[in-house]
Amino acid sequence: MDKIELENQLLVHAFDYAAIGKAIVAVDGALLKVNHSLCHLLGYQESELLKLSFREITHPDDLEIDQSKLSLLLEGKIHSFHTEKRYVHKNNDEIWALLSLTLVRSNQGDPLYFVSQIQNITDLKLAEKKVYEGEKRYQRIVEESPDAIIILRKGRCFFINEAGVGLLGASAKKDIIGKSIYEFIDHSDYGKLQNLVENKIRSESVGPIEERFVRFDGKEIDVEIKTIPTIYKGQPAIHAIVRDISERKQTQELMINSEKLTVAGQLAAGIAHEVRNPLTAIKGFLQIMESELKDQKMYFDIISSEMNRIEMILNELLVLSKPQQISKYSQGNLKDILEQIVTLLQTQTNMNSIEIITKIEPNLPLISCDENQLKQVFINFLKNSIEAMPKGGAITIEVQSKNSESLIVRIVDQGHGIPEHILKKIGTPFFTTKENGTGLGLMICNQIIEQHKGKINIESCSKGTTIEIDLPVS
Numbered sequence: 001m002d003k004i005e006l007e008n009q010l011l012v013h014a015f016d017y018a019a020i021g022k023a024i025v026a027v028d029g030a031l032l033k034v035n036h037s038l039c040h041l042l043g044y045q046e047s048e049l050l051k052l053s054f055r056e057i058t059h060p061d062d063l064e065i066d067q068s069k070l071s072l073l074l075e076g077k078i079h080s081f082h083t084e085k086r087y088v089h090k091n092n093d094e095i096w097a098l099l100s101l102t103l104v105r106s107n108q109g110d111p112l113y114f115v116s117q118i119q120n121i122t123d124l125k126l127a128e129k130k131v132y133e134g135e136k137r138y139q140r141i142v143e144e145s146p147d148a149i150i151i152l153r154k155g156r157c158f159f160i161n162e163a164g165v166g167l168l169g170a171s172a173k174k175d176i177i178g179k180s181i182y183e184f185i186d187h188s189d190y191g192k193l194q195n196l197v198e199n200k201i202r203s204e205s206v207g208p209i210e211e212r213f214v215r216f217d218g219k220e221i222d223v224e225i226k227t228i229p230t231i232y233k234g235q236p237a238i239h240a241i242v243r244d245i246s247e248r249k250q251t252q253e254l255m256i257n258s259e260k261l262t263v264a265g266q267l268a269a270g271i272a273h274e275v276r277n278p279l280t281a282i283k284g285f286l287q288i289m290e291s292e293l294k295d296q297k298m299y300f301d302i303i304s305s306e307m308n309r310i311e312m313i314l315n316e317l318l319v320l321s322k323p324q325q326i327s328k329y330s331q332g333n334l335k336d337i338l339e340q341i342v343t344l345l346q347t348q349t350n351m352n353s354i355e356i357i358t359k360i361e362p363n364l365p366l367i368s369c370d371e372n373q374l375k376q377v378f379i380n381f382l383k384n385s386i387e388a389m390p391k392g393g394a395i396t397i398e399v400q401s402k403n404s405e406s407l408i409v410r411i412v413d414q415g416h417g418i419p420e421h422i423l424k425k426i427g428t429p430f431f432t433t434k435e436n437g438t439g440l441g442l443m444i445c446n447q448i449i450e451q452h453k454g455k456i457n458i459e460s461c462s463k464g465t466t467i468e469i470d471l472p473v474s
């Protein structure tokens with residue numbers, strides 16, 4: 001074998017035995033020469049392939065791209081190109097390949113034929129497709145989740161699902177996307193969340209932790225957040241599940257309150273019993289003494305009226321412990337009830353330079369109520385007002401009919417008011433801000449008004465407090 005022959009043979013081998021598919025393609029697209037790898041890749045015998053043109057082995061959807069690049073090549077605008085395209089296997093399977101195409105020209109510059117290299121990338125494409133489908137599936141799960149889900153990147157909302165839009169009370173996703181998560185958070189809780197959404201160790205999930213969110217309408221809600229590191233659109237991100245737990249929290253609070261209430265009731269009942277017994281003894285002895293000290297009648301009258309009052313209070317404490325059973329309902333006139341209360345508190349208001357102004361609408365309808373209990377309510381409210389006005393001032397009591405079904409009693413004072421953070425707690429048994437307070441007054445009011453199917457609304461600012469009591473007419 002001479003040198004040239006040897007060289008030719010080497011070239012033929014380099015073509016025939018190359019691990020990737022190779023073909024020499026005529027300018028009209030006919031396959032002039034193909035190697036083993038290409039035959040194997042497309043499932044044809046060499047003789048079969050040589051009868052076909054490149055069009056017949058190309059996936060119909062990918063013909064278009066080839067044509068445009070081919071023209072560029074033929075026009076001499078490019079020398080070669082690489083492209084990803086699909087071929088069709090003899091058994092009709094789709095084959096993904098990376099095609100590199102070069103045009104060989106004659107010495108005169110006329111196109112002679114194409115040299116093409118075809119590398120199988122089907123497995124790679126399948127893997128890519130799997131990732132893509134996985135991501136699509138993830139997006140769907142996120143979108144359809146009944147829990148609010150926010151995908152965060154560097155603390156910013158990158159994606160939010162419909163449930164999230166609802167939770168935050170926004171009108172559309174675009175109101176939220178791009179915003180920092182901190183915009184929705186009650187600022188006192190800032191630090192806790194920072195750890196959650198910017199955690200350095202992004203391989204672990206964090207939470208659930210409790211937070212307070214401020215909705216678009218300004219309403220605050222309690223939420224529970226759990227964050228999980230994830231990949232979203234090919235980039236690391238944080239998948240945050242946000243659950244509204246306001247209702248759960250409220251129920252919890254109610255349960256704690258009613259628990260405290262039971263304890264308060266039991267205490268009250270215990271005390272009432274303990275005090276009633278010695279009281280009976282005192283009353284008995286007083287009666288004996290009264291008959292012997294007839295000239296002191298005036299004192300005895302005062303003592304016995306005070307004793308009656310003590311007894312009444314004790315009975316009320318008992319009412320408190322078993323509120324449903326002992327109330328005595330009758331048709332009551334609010335005007336009379338309020339006037340009696342104002343008289344009763346006169347000494348105290350005079351001492352504190354407080355004037356009570358009553359504005360009672362004439363001809364009010366009667367209400368079905370337990371008079372003593374309602375008196376208790378008004379006394380409790382008025383005492384609070386008096387206690388809030390150490391420098392004196394005016395307390396206005398207004399009564400009007402709201403509609404055919406209810407009356408409104410408004411007690412407006414000029415006291416120091418109730419700060420916002422305290423407003424939430426008042427009415428809880430034993431909650432007081434006063435040195436000698438019991439913290440039971442408002443709780444009793446709430447309970448009694450609730451039994452009368454009424455409603456209490458308290459509004460307060462630094463200039464005073466307004467109590468509004470809504471009572472149904474009978």
Ligand SMILES: Nc1ncnc2c1ncn2[C@@H]1O[C@H](COP(=O)(O)OP(=O)(O)O)[C@@H](O)[C@H]1O
Nearest residue numbers: 384385388417426432433437438439441442465
């Ligand atoms: N009219 C009012 N003005 C200011 N603060 C009030 C008023 N009414 C109630 N409060 C606040 O509510 C708390 C609870 O009231 P209450 O249940 O009657 O218990 P107490 O009067 O024994 O403290 C009070 O300690 C006070 O801080």
Ligand SMILES: [Mg+2]
Nearest residue numbers: 380383384441
């Ligand atoms: Mg009070």
